[in-house]
Amino acid sequence: MEIILRDPRLPIIKTNRLLIRDIQIDDISEEYIAWLNNPEVNKYLELRFERQTREKVEAYVISKLNDTSASKHFGVYDKDGSRLVGTVTLPSIKWRHLSSDISFVIGHPEAQGKGYATEAVHGVVYYCFKHCGLQKLWAGYYDGHVGSAKVLAKNGFKEEGRLVKELINYTGKRVDHVLVGLLADDFVPNEKLLGIGV
Numbered sequence: 236m237e238i239i240l241r242d243p244r245l246p247i248i249k250t251n252r253l254l255i256r257d258i259q260i261d262d263i264s265e266e267y268i269a270w271l272n273n274p275e276v277n278k279y280l281e282l283r284f285e286r287q288t289r290e291k292v293e294a295y296v297i298s299k300l301n302d303t304s305a306s307k308h309f310g311v312y313d314k315d316g317s318r319l320v321g322t323v324t325l326p327s328i329k330w331r332h333l334s335s336d337i338s339f340v341i342g343h344p345e346a347q348g349k350g351y352a353t354e355a356v357h358g359v360v361y362y363c364f365k366h367c368g369l370q371k372l373w374a375g376y377y378d379g380h381v382g383s384a385k386v387l388a389k390n391g392f393k394e395e396g397r398l399v400k401e402l403i404n405y406t407g408k409r410v411d412h413v414l415v416g417l418l419a420d421d422f423v424p425n426e427k428l429l430g431i432g433v
């Protein structure tokens with residue numbers, strides 16, 4: 236595990252197999268835009284409601300590069316940091332409360348099912364608690380989204396509540412919005428995910 240701090244830029248976080256850092260304009264490949272638009276990838280994401288174009292993705296990435304305090308949008312790279320396969324985002328940090336929501340995608344079809352989401356979330360959670368001073372993280376997902384539920388549970392997040400039938404899922408069914416959370420005091424760093432040196 237290695238964290239290279241680069242304030243005000245996002246740090247470089249190296250976990251066991253992944254490199255996690257900001258997304259630069261040059262990183263926005265056609266492959267990346269394609270998986271954002273892939274219904275299998277975005278069916279549980281709010282971005283499915285709007286087709287993603289290069290212009291939209293670039294504008295979003297630039298806005299995130301320009302303000303790394305209010306939110307933090309990390310790219311997740313495998314193959315020695317060369318291939319963008321996903322993202323982990325703190326969409327709206329509340330610095331007054333030292334808390335934030337967290338969301339994630341492993342969108343590259345060849346990168347799913349390898350434990351990358353679990354590892355990438357673990358790296359960002361470690362950075363949030365150990366370097367940023369955040370005390371609380373939470374996430375929300377569509378009830379029935381087994382992948383998200385498992386990734387969050389494996390990172391120590393526990394269910395704290397549900398907004399009953401708050402969301403309409405991709406089949407048109409109303410489902411609960413499941414809310415899970417984790418306190419800094421309850422976080423247990425896992426060397427198998429982060430690599431030695433934690």
Ligand SMILES: CC(C)(COP(=O)(O)OP(=O)(O)OC[C@H]1O[C@@H](n2cnc3c(N)ncnc32)[C@H](O)[C@@H]1OP(=O)(O)O)[C@@H](O)C(=O)NCCC(=O)NCCS
Pocket residue numbers: 275276277278279280338339340341342346347348349350351352353354375376381382383385386389
């Ligand atoms: C859901 C997602 C993040 C999982 O990424 P991943 O890197 O494949 O996940 P991991 O390999 O770390 O899997 C962790 C566990 O979840 C399970 N899992 C992952 N995706 C799953 C799916 N679609 N259905 C059922 N189980 C799934 C894995 O089998 C693994 O279980 P195990 O520990 O019992 O073996 C990824 O498929 C994705 O980004 N999907 C689209 C976007 C999305 O839904 N993001 C979350 C929004 S809250």
